Each structure stands twice: as C-alpha cells, then as structure tokens.
Amino acid sequence: KAGVTQTPRYLIKTRGQQVTLSCSPISGHRSVSWYQQTPGQGLQFLFEYFSETQRNKGNFPGRFSGRQFSNSRSEMNVSTLELGDSALYLCASSQMGPSNEKLFFGSGTQLSVL
C-alpha cells in the first residue's frame, strides 16, 4: 500500500505570492489533516477534512485554507505569503479521524518564502 504522498517536496516563493500544496492520502483513508512545523513554534494543527468537509480548524489566519476532493486527496492554500510562513507543511491521513486512530504522515513540503 502506498503511503501518504505530498507534492511538491520543496517550494520557494516570494512574499505576497500564493501557494498550493497537495496531499494524497493512503487508499481508503477519508480523513486528511494538515500541520505546520517551524523551529520556533514546533508542530501546529492547521485543519482536518473528512469526506470533503472541514471538521476542525487550528488557530491560523484566514490566509490558510484547504479543501478535500471526492477521492480524499486534499490541497491547502496559503495566500499573500509572509516570511513567517516558511515552514515544513505536513499532512496526515487516517480512516476516520485523528482522535482514536493512528495517523500516517507524509514527508512534508518544505516552503521557503523569500
């Protein structure tokens, strides 16, 4: 079974641009959640999608958004990029959701904002 796939692996953008990151979950998994990891703030929860619906959201500004498609693939978008958005963005999938299941993480997308 293929693992969680995130594309692209690396991305360089400039301030003010927008970016879209992609996450393909493990086959059969309907829940996809997104996380931001920085040296200063550590790992922080962004949002979680299940069957195309956002079920929960972390404490991030509205510039961070996401969506999930009918095949469970998910994208997250960051608009009007700021220097502080430079981070490793991770997604994870599970069958029903994070609370009582193990999550399978991808290797992440490393975003650098110049």
Place this chain on the structure above:
Amino acid sequence: DAKTTQPNSMESNEEEPVHLPCNHSTISGTDYIHWYRQLPSQGPEYVIHGLTSNVNNRMASLAIAEDRKSSTLILHRATLRDAAVYYCILCYNQGGKLIFGQGTELSVKP
C-alpha cells in the same frame, strides 16, 4: 486549549529502558493521549496512544496516571534507531484537533 509539557532532551544508553514523561494537567475527560516520533527530514511516525488505561504495543508502553494529568512513554530496550524527537500530543475527541508538545529529543549512546 489544553497543552502538554515535555523535557527538551533526554539521554539513554543502548539496551536500557527509557521513560519519557509528559505533563498535561489541563486534559479533559475525552482527550486522547498520543505519542509520535520524528527523525530528521521525515514526517512523524506513530508510536502509541491511549485514553485512560495503560497501553502496550510492539514499539512501546504508555503509562497514564490515574488522574490523567501526566503520562509516560516507556521504551523497554532503547536501540540506536530509537534516537528521535518524541512528541506527546493531546487529541480532542470532538473533531480531532491535535495539540502538540515541544517534543523531547532522545539520544541513545552505544
């Protein structure tokens, strides 16, 4: 929001047990306790999770205090491959929002 507190780093000798502590004094009754570990340039890897009772699996054991305000991840015999950053995480049962601790960097000496 609830939060978790972990020591920044710990050191262990190979083939000895390791006890990684985590405080989560503001945990609510339905929050699950998860542990993941992360190697450099990789996404986190699941270790174990539980709600109230102690849990065992192939990788580790999770000991949860009776009042649930703290927990301990136990690696029974540390190997060099266990060197990683270990995260103690609270997962809200409602909606699955995860709250991460800052992580404990475990180093294992041969």
